[in-house]
Amino acid sequence: MVEQVAQMVVHGEAWTMKDLFVLPNEYVYWSIQIVLYPYMTGLVAGAFVLSSLYHVFGVEKLKEIARFALVFSFALLPTAMMPLMLHLQQPLRGIHVMMTPHFTSAISAFGIVFMTYACIVGAEIWFVYRKFIVESIERLGSKAKRSAIESLLLPIYKLISLGARDISPEAIHADHKATKILAGIGIPVACFLHGYAGFIFGSVKANALWMTPLMPVIFIMSAVVSGIALCIISYAIFMELRKWAARRGKNWLLPDALVHGEMTVSEKQLREVQEHEVTMTSKYLLMFMVLAITLELLDIIFRGYTAVKSWDILRDVIYEHDFVKIFVLQYGIGNALPFLMLLIPGITTRRACLACIFVLFGVLMMRWNVVIGGQAFSLTFKGFMHYTLPIIPHDIETFKEGLGGCLLVGSAPFVIFYFINMIFPAFYSEEEEAH
Amino acid sequence: MKRRDFMKNALVFVSGASISASALEFIDPKKVLADNPDLRWAFLVDTHKCVGCGFCVKACKTENDIPMGANVTRTWVERYVTKKDGKTVSDSPKGALNGFTNKKIDQNHSGMLEVPDEDIAQAFFVPKLCNHCEIPACVQVCPVGATYSTKDGVVLVDRKWCIGCGYCIMGCPYGVRFFHPTEHVADKCTFCYHRISKGGNTACAQACPFEARRIGNLRDPNDPVAKAVLNQRVGILRDEYGTKPQVYYLGLNKEVH
Ligand code: SF4
Ligand code: SF4
Numbered sequence: 001m002v003e004q005v006a007q008m009v010v011h012g013e014a015w016t017m018k019d020l021f022v023l024p025n026e027y028v029y030w031s032i033q034i035v036l037y038p039y040m041t042g043l044v045a046g047a048f049v050l051s052s053l054y055h056v057f058g059v060e061k062l063k064e065i066a067r068f069a070l071v072f073s074f075a076l077l078p079t080a081m082m083p084l085m086l087h088l089q090q091p092l093r094g095i096h097v098m099m100t101p102h103f104t105s106a107i108s109a110f111g112i113v114f115m116t117y118a119c120i121v122g123a124e125i126w127f128v129y130r131k132f133i134v135e136s137i138e139r140l141g142s143k144a145k146r147s148a149i150e151s152l153l154l155p156i157y158k159l160i161s162l163g164a165r166d167i168s169p170e171a172i173h174a175d176h177k178a179t180k181i182l183a184g185i186g187i188p189v190a191c192f193l194h195g196y197a198g199f200i201f202g203s204v205k206a207n208a209l210w211m212t213p214l215m216p217v218i219f220i221m222s223a224v225v226s227g228i229a230l231c232i233i234s235y236a237i238f239m240e241l242r243k244w245a246a247r248r249g250k251n252w253l254l255p256d257a258l259v260h261g262e263m264t265v266s267e268k269q270l271r272e273v274q275e276h277e278v279t280m281t282s283k284y285l286l287m288f289m290v291l292a293i294t295l296e297l298l299d300i301i302f303r304g305y306t307a308v309k310s311w312d313i314l315r316d317v318i319y320e321h322d323f324v325k326i327f328v329l330q331y332g333i334g335n336a337l338p339f340l341m342l343l344i345p346g347i348t349t350r351r352a353c354l355a356c357i358f359v360l361f362g363v364l365m366m367r368w369n370v371v372i373g374g375q376a377f378s379l380t381f382k383g384f385m386h387y388t389l390p391i392i393p394h395d396i397e398t399f400k401e402g403l404g405g406c407l408l409v410g411s412a413p414f415v416i417f418y419f420i421n422m423i424f425p426a427f428y429s430e431e432e433e434a435h
Numbered sequence: 436m437k438r439r440d441f442m443k444n445a446l447v448f449v450s451g452a453s454i455s456a457s458a459l460e461f462i463d464p465k466k467v468l469a470d471n472p473d474l475r476w477a478f479l480v481d482t483h484k485c486v487g488c489g490f491c492v493k494a495c496k497t498e499n500d501i502p503m504g505a506n507v508t509r510t511w512v513e514r515y516v517t518k519k520d521g522k523t524v525s526d527s528p529k530g531a532l533n534g535f536t537n538k539k540i541d542q543n544h545s546g547m548l549e550v551p552d553e554d555i556a557q558a559f560f561v562p563k564l565c566n567h568c569e570i571p572a573c574v575q576v577c578p579v580g581a582t583y584s585t586k587d588g589v590v591l592v593d594r595k596w597c598i599g600c601g602y603c604i605m606g607c608p609y610g611v612r613f614f615h616p617t618e619h620v621a622d623k624c625t626f627c628y629h630r631i632s633k634g635g636n637t638a639c640a641q642a643c644p645f646e647a648r649r650i651g652n653l654r655d656p657n658d659p660v661a662k663a664v665l666n667q668r669v670g671i672l673r674d675e676y677g678t679k680p681q682v683y684y685l686g687l688n689k690e691v692h
Contacts, residue, residue: 019544024530089599107578206608
């Protein structure tokens, strides 16, 4: 009675391989973009927490990197939305989340939390850069001949100054105070934004691997870790680039210098700043790493010890199917190795950066192991699903949810940062301005 | 403003507001369509009667426009074979769209498993479908409210509002949901709501030659399904998730969940 019918590939089928007893509708529905989504929000939150260490707790030593982290966090912000949009089956309807939020759902509050957070970051940048904005308006305005970019930027500055052009000492003092308050509010909101990404997974009771109240906390810790690591690497790399570009006079690599010509500083100064900031920051990274690893191990130990019904299949997934991904890639290369590298005394920028690359990789693997690992076993507890990342796209779906979409999301923050850097130079310091 | 004026204005405002609120209430479509305390749809599956022919799966796909060639289905049939050593193997090739025509057990990537007849202690079939849970996990997690419960106990998806996030697919403990291959929204069994609300039967129950599937009204004491749920030993699937499923099974075995 078997009829010949045209086969049709359904969503998820292209990258899912089923083994043993798996229900007919089960596929890896949440694929790479959902791995990237908490990863990107984590980076945003982490970068912001780093910048707040200076603004709120007055860790003076982090001054330079704090400013950079703030601007970078702003550049990362829009890209945290990208994975969601690339993942939706109906991307044009994404706005429905704002129109009819259904508050029993963990995703529904995303719009609100995200917008609140964006406003805080935006406002903080505004206060930090207000003096600079006003000065730029004056400087650019008084110029007789403006380049194309300069004449484009002048109205932008005028607009974002919002007419507040008072830079008397009292006004500046008020700015500092506002910055501090905003950074203070920002920390819990950043943690909330990310803890809430963890809640999206932790609250799925149907998924044996995801359902744990620890999930939000684990996510926050690893978010801070990844955010700090990314800031260290980017900071160091951008500094190198700037040194190189300053030497060669390649101004297009210095978006801020393009506009604010006099901002390029001497190479020696750059080097000092960089060494100092990077090694300082890695100390904080180490601290958060300890917390993150402790929590993750606690989770696994707890599951093994309580060994409820689902443990049989989880054990298979954790110790057999995903062993390499979890213990070698995530804990080994992603945690233990950089941990040692940061711990050995006499840390250099180069070593710190290498360690940070491992840390970033480790956190990405952690997201992968949670999101993909959570779908690696069937609801029947008697079958498995294997996921393969589509490398070469053969339709829009395998592009969006494949390597292509991945690279798109990964590169977006740097493109955005390049342009934002023109308006808010992330590497500018106030002392420099003073003389 | 004088005190009296204030009172007057307040009165006008309050009455105006309440009028509009009651007007809204009046046109609440959910109420108009389905506010019926005498109706609670439920489903009864008699696993003793199922022979695994898969007619229900075919009928459902035809009735509800789920492409035959797509490997997703609103309802499916599982086969359980318990061996004399106590181990159970199960499968559901293509959701049993073409029925179980092969003795070998489909283990997907691990190939076809042959169980010799003399090793088999018992074998049976279990049809599955959306449980139209009383506390549906899928409704809870939908960020836009596109998945909703009707007053008469059916869980539906609004195809025009679903954003296709897949959260409900992840949230359902029974794996009944999937993305519709051409509509690109979440999809699942509706108890054939378009038919039952006009007095008809579900396509699967109608297609079943052995009456292994029945839809009924729990609030009607004379309804055969309601009677069976009340008087016989019925089971439900995965009650540990607290979703209160409304598909009842006669002859549920411990292997099935
Ligand atoms: S079985 Fe799944 S899809 Fe159906 S109502 Fe329950 S939770 Fe929702
Ligand atoms: S896929 Fe559609 S119905 Fe399901 S949770 Fe998302 S928006 Fe709601």
